[in-house]
Amino acid sequence: MLGYLIRRLLATIPVIVVVALVVFSLLYLTPGDPAAVIAGDIATVADIERIRQQLGLDQPFRIRFWTWASAVLRGDLGVSIFTNLPVTQLIGQRIEPTLSLAVCTLIMAVSLAVPMGVLAAWKAGKIVDRLVMLFSVAGFSIPVFVLAYLLIYLFAIDLDWLPVQGYTPLREGFWPWLSHLILPSMALGTIYIALIARTTRAAMLEVLSQDYVRTAHAKGLAPAVVLMRHALKNAAVPIVTIVGIGVGLLISGVVVTESVFAIPGIGRLTVDAILRRDYPIIQGVILLFSAVYVLVNLLVDLSYRFFDPRIQY
C-alpha cells in the first residue's frame, strides 16, 4: 500500500508540472507589456524599464518559470493587476460560496444519481429504465445556464418558493444559506447526475449478470439485499471513478452557475478576471482548480481498496 501510494504520488508530479507549464505560458504569451500597464499612462521609458527589471520580466523563460513556480510552491500566486491584492487573498475571500455550492451539488448528485442508476439497471428495459436514460441524455444536452434560467423562472419567479439570486453565508443561518444553494445545485448537478446515473446503471448491469447474483436470488434473499449488498458493492469502483472524473464537469459548471446566480465565489472571480484580462487571477484559479481535480482523482484511486479489498496495489 505504501509503495503504491508513493508511486501514485510520484506519477502526479509530471501532470502537475505540465499544468504549471501551461498555466505559466499563458501569462508569458500574454499580449501587451505588463510593465507598461503597471507603470500607467504618464510613465517614461526608464520607469517601464525599471518596473520590468523589478518584476524580472527581462529574464528568459526558464528563469521566470522557476521564479514563478517556486513562489507558487510557497503559496504565493502573485498580485492581481487590477486590484493590486494578492491572488491567494482574493481566492480565500471567495472560497466559501464555491465550496458550499460544490459540496451541496456533490451530495445531492450522488444521493440522487446512484439510486437512479441502480433502479434503472434493476428494471432494465422497463419504463423506469427508459425514463432514467431519457433524463440522462437530456441532462447531457441542456446547457447549464439555460437550465439555470428555467429553474429561476419556475421556482423563483413563477412559484416564488426560492430566492432568485445571491448568496448568504452559513453563519447567517442554515436555511437562508441552503435556500440560496438549492437552485444553483440543481442546475449545476443535472449533467453530473446524468453522468453518474448512466455509469451506475452500466456497472450494475455488468454485476447483475454474474453468477453470484443469481445464487443470491436463488437463496431467496430480498431483491433490495441482493441489489445493495451483493451488486452495488461490487459496482462501486467504476461509480467512484466517474464521480472523480465528473469533478472536472462540476468545476467548469461552477464558473457558469455562479455567474447566472450572482454567487460571489471563485467562478465569479474568474469571469470578472477574464473580462478585465487580469491574468494572475486567471492563472491562480486554473492552477487551484486543476490541483483540486488531480487531488480528487488521487483520492479516488486510493479509495478503490476500501470499496474492493481484492484490489492489490
Added chain:
Amino acid sequence: MAAIADNVAAPATASQSPTWLRIKDALRRHPTAILGAVALLLLILMAVLAPLLFTVDPQAISPIRRLRPPSETYWFGTDMLGRDVYSRVVYGARVSLAVGLSVGLLATVIGLAIGLVTGFLRWLDGIVMRIMDGLMSIPSVLLAIALMALTKASLENVIIAITITEVPRVVRLIRGLVLTLREQPYVDAAIAAGTGTTRILLRHILPNTVAPLLVQSTYICASAMLTEAILSFLGAGTPPNIPSWGNIMAEGRSLFQIANYLIFFPGLFLSIAVLSINLLGDGLRDALDPRLARTM
C-alpha cells in the same frame, strides 16, 4: 482492364459493408437515433437556407421596436436594439454548427495523428501522454477561457481554443486502441513480413479505429457546441457582432426578468441541436460496439 478493376473493387466494398449494415440496422432499432439524425439534418438545412426562411438582416437594429415580445411580425420577439430574434436564432445555427463540426473534425484528425504515432512509438508515448494527462486535468471550459483571454475574440480562435481542449481525449482513445491492436497476430504477421511502420499504421491499425473514432467525434461535436455557447455567454467567445446562440443569450442575461424569450429561444435551439447529436452518437455507439450496446 476496367472490368477486372470493377471485379476487384466489388469485394472490397462488400468487406466494408458490415459496418455500414450495422449502422443501418442500429438506426432501425433505435428510433431515437433516427430522430436525432433528422433533427440535425433540419438544423443544417436551416443554417444553410437561413436567408430564405423569412428572415431579415440579423444585425439590423431598430431602436423604436426594441424588446417587443414574440408576435406575428416578430416570431421570437426583438432584443434591446430592436433586432429580430428569430432571424438571429436562425443565423446563429450557422455559428454553432460551424463550431461543432469544425472542432469535431479538427480534434479527431489531430488526435488521431498524435494517438497513432504515440501508440506505436514507445519512446514518445511517455512524454506525450504526460502532456495529455496534464491538459486533461485542466477543466476544459477554464482552459478554453484562458486561451481565449490570450487572443482576440474571433470565430477561428474559438474553434482553435475548443479543439485544444478536446484533442487529449481523442489521443487517449486512439492510443488505447493502438496498444491493443498492435498485439494482434495480424500486426505481428505484417511486421514479420517486413512491412514498414507507416504502412502498418495506415493499413492495419487505422481502419480499426474508425468506428470508435466516429462515435467519439459526434460527442466532441456536441460538447464543442456547448462550450462555444458557454464561452460566448461569459463574454469570452464569439465576438458580439456575430449572432451566435451563446451571444444572443449573453445579451439577454440582464433582461431575463422582462424578456425571457431572449434566453428561451436560443437555449431551446441549442439544446435541440446538442440533444440530436447526442442521440445520433448513442445510436452509432450501439451499432458499432455491440458489447457496449448491451450495457449503456
